[in-house]
Amino acid sequence: MTNPPIRIVIAGGGSAGWMCAAALGRFLGAGFTVTLVESDDIGIVGVGEATIPQIRLFNQALGIDEDDFVRATGATFKLGIEFVGWGAPGERYMHAFGNVGRDSGLLAFHHSWLRGHRDGVARPLGDYSLNDQAARAGRMQRGPARTASVLPDMPYAFHFDAGLYAAYLRRFAEARGVARVEGRIVEVVRDGESGDVATLVLDDDRRVEGDLFLDCTGFRALLIEDALAAGFEDWTHWLPCDRAMAVPSARTDDLTPYTRASAHRAGWQWRIPLQHRTGNGIVYSSRHMSDAAARDHLLANLDGVPLAEPRPLRFTTGRRRELWKANVIAIGLASGFLEPLESTSIHMIQSAIERVLKLLPGRSVAQSLRDEYNRQATFEYDRIRDFILLHYIANRRDERFWRERRETALPDTLRAKLDLWQASAQITREHEELFTEVGWLQVLIGQGIMPDRFHPIAETPSTDQIAEFLDILPKLNAREVAQMPGHADFIARHCAAPRELAA
Numbered sequence: 001m002t003n004p005p006i007r008i009v010i011a012g013g014g015s016a017g018w019m020c021a022a023a024l025g026r027f028l029g030a031g032f033t034v035t036l037v038e039s040d041d042i043g044i045v046g047v048g049e050a051t052i053p054q055i056r057l058f059n060q061a062l063g064i065d066e067d068d069f070v071r072a073t074g075a076t077f078k079l080g081i082e083f084v085g086w087g088a089p090g091e092r093y094m095h096a097f098g099n100v101g102r103d104s105g106l107l108a109f110h111h112s113w114l115r116g117h118r119d120g121v122a123r124p125l126g127d128y129s130l131n132d133q134a135a136r137a138g139r140m141q142r143g144p145a146r147t148a149s150v151l152p153d154m155p156y157a158f159h160f161d162a163g164l165y166a167a168y169l170r171r172f173a174e175a176r177g178v179a180r181v182e183g184r185i186v187e188v189v190r191d192g193e194s195g196d197v198a199t200l201v202l203d204d205d206r207r208v209e210g211d212l213f214l215d216c217t218g219f220r221a222l223l224i225e226d227a228l229a230a231g232f233e234d235w236t237h238w239l240p241c242d243r244a245m246a247v248p249s250a251r252t253d254d255l256t257p258y259t260r261a262s263a264h265r266a267g268w269q270w271r272i273p274l275q276h277r278t279g280n281g282i283v284y285s286s287r288h289m290s291d292a293a294a295r296d297h298l299l300a301n302l303d304g305v306p307l308a309e310p311r312p313l314r315f316t317t318g319r320r321r322e323l324w325k326a327n328v329i330a331i332g333l334a335s336g337f338l339e340p341l342e343s344t345s346i347h348m349i350q351s352a353i354e355r356v357l358k359l360l361p362g363r364s365v366a367q368s369l370r371d372e373y374n375r376q377a378t379f380e381y382d383r384i385r386d387f388i389l390l391h392y393i394a395n396r397r398d399e400r401f402w403r404e405r406r407e408t409a410l411p412d413t414l415r416a417k418l419d420l421w422q423a424s425a426q427i428t429r430e431h432e433e434l435f436t437e438v439g440w441l442q443v444l445i446g447q448g449i450m451p452d453r454f455h456p457i458a459e460t461p462s463t464d465q466i467a468e469f470l471d472i473l474p475k476l477n478a479r480e481v482a483q484m485p486g487h488a489d490f491i492a493r494h495c496a497a498p499r500e501l502a503a
């Protein structure tokens with residue numbers, strides 16, 4: 001006699017639900033059934049539009065053709081994020097994907113750059129990043145550099161329409177056997193003995209039973225919080241923004257291959273170019289800015305005509321105390337929220353899926369699996385929080401919101417990183433941390449957090465030698481960028497979305 005299949009139920013059909021469904025449909029064999037329950041009446045948040053390069057690994061693992069995906073989701077390419085006004089009004093810097101500079105032997109590049117900067121012979125840090133230079137020039141290419149073998153490939157991510165993304169993954173998942181149930185969940189029934197979730201009851205009394213449940217119900221967190229009371233760790237004291245308003249605007253000719261995050265007096269505003277429109281939104285602290293003022297600021301700072309009324313969203317920054325409790329794993333907005341400053345939410349869904357697949361339980365869940373999952377997931381959340389917080393703390397802006405950010409008592413993990421940087425220009429990364437040393441470097445320098453010292457080996461060359469070393473790469477980058485096609489031309493050639501997307 002064969003065992004009956006293990007029943008996995010995904011509650012929710014936003015980006016999180018359909019990403020889970022696509023991956024489980026692709027990787028789980030006949031020993032499992034996968035059912036997704038979503039409510040058309042409730043709908044999805046639908047503003048997750050900017051990503052980081054790891055999404056390409058997800059697409060590759062699923063076997064998704066990249067150009068097909070770009071066409072279907074109205075996507076554009078993304079080489080990094082430009083931060084405007086975060087140090088002080090008028091300042092700007094880029095957190096570009098990929099490497100910055102070239103290490104010399106054991107010495108990380110930035111020590112040489114800091115030496116050159118002190119001696120007045122270094123160019124701006126961004127000149128040493130191919131992604132930064134290509135982004136600023138509005139250019140895009142894939143694959144190896146064409147003009148110099150020492151230059152790296154450019155890592156890239158996408159901006160895409162989150163609604164179209166969910167629809168794309170739905171087609172993918174349903175073609176691989178995932179069953180979709182449409183209906184509103186009105187009750188979550190737990191097993192009297194084990195306390196596990198056993199059944200979701202829908203508004204027309206249909207019942208969906210399962211062995212393992214993925215809670216992808218967004219901010220509602222129906223299973224993990226309403227039913228299981230996993231608890232929420234509130235990080236508002238560190239990251240006080242608690243509201244957003246999103247509005248699409250007409251596409252402009254300037255199809256920038258990067259996200260822009262512009263600081264304003266009580267938060268920041270995003271700009272995300274898609275093929276058929278531009279996504280915009282304002283993130284703000286309701287203690288420092290009224291909804292009406294936020295709406296005015298958002299609409300006054302669009303570079304195309306608005307295509308809809310601004311849509312308000314409310315959130316509390318933080319995460320569940322337990323992301324896997326009983327037989328429920330919270331993924332996506334049900335697991336917590338970090339403002340989209342570094343476009344991390346969709347990546348966190350992806351890494352949660354990887355963890356679920358690696359630590360997939362059988363019919364019953366061992367506590368050690370849950371503990372390991374929660375250890376990894378909370379570590380990821382906490383370190384991304386630190387990185388986002390870094391953007392806020394070293395500002396030189398005058399407004400009350402920004403003054404308060406400078407005075408915030410920091411988490412110990414961030415304090416330790418900053419102390420190490422300040423004393424020695426060293427950046428350490430524990431192996432499960434998402435953001436690399438180079439990511440931290442660009443934000444540290446971009447925010448004007450200069451260390452007291454750099455590595456003593458960087459004092460060894462003469463100033464002329466350092467100047468010569470620092471002169472080469474920006475020139476190579478500029479030559480490489482000059483032969484790249486423009487971003488819009490690149491899309492037109494390889495992966496233009498059908499015209500009807502614009503409708």
Ligand SMILES: Cc1cc2nc3c(=O)[nH]c(=O)nc-3n(C[C@H](O)[C@H](O)[C@H](O)COP(=O)(O)OP(=O)(O)OC[C@H]3O[C@@H](n4cnc5c(N)ncnc54)[C@H](O)[C@@H]3O)c2cc1C
Nearest residue numbers: 012013014015016045048050185217218332333340345346
């Ligand atoms: C302002 C803002 C900007 C963002 N920008 C980015 C970004 O640039 N990049 C990025 O990576 N991420 C971003 N995010 C995060 C991103 O939007 C989410 O992580 C992502 O969309 C996943 O959402 P979700 O699927 O968890 O939730 P949702 O999209 O809210 O989906 C929830 C699902 O649950 C279903 N549901 C809820 N209750 C019930 C019920 N009772 N019965 C049945 N079904 C139910 C709904 O129908 C829906 O299908 C942003 C988020 C916000 C708030």
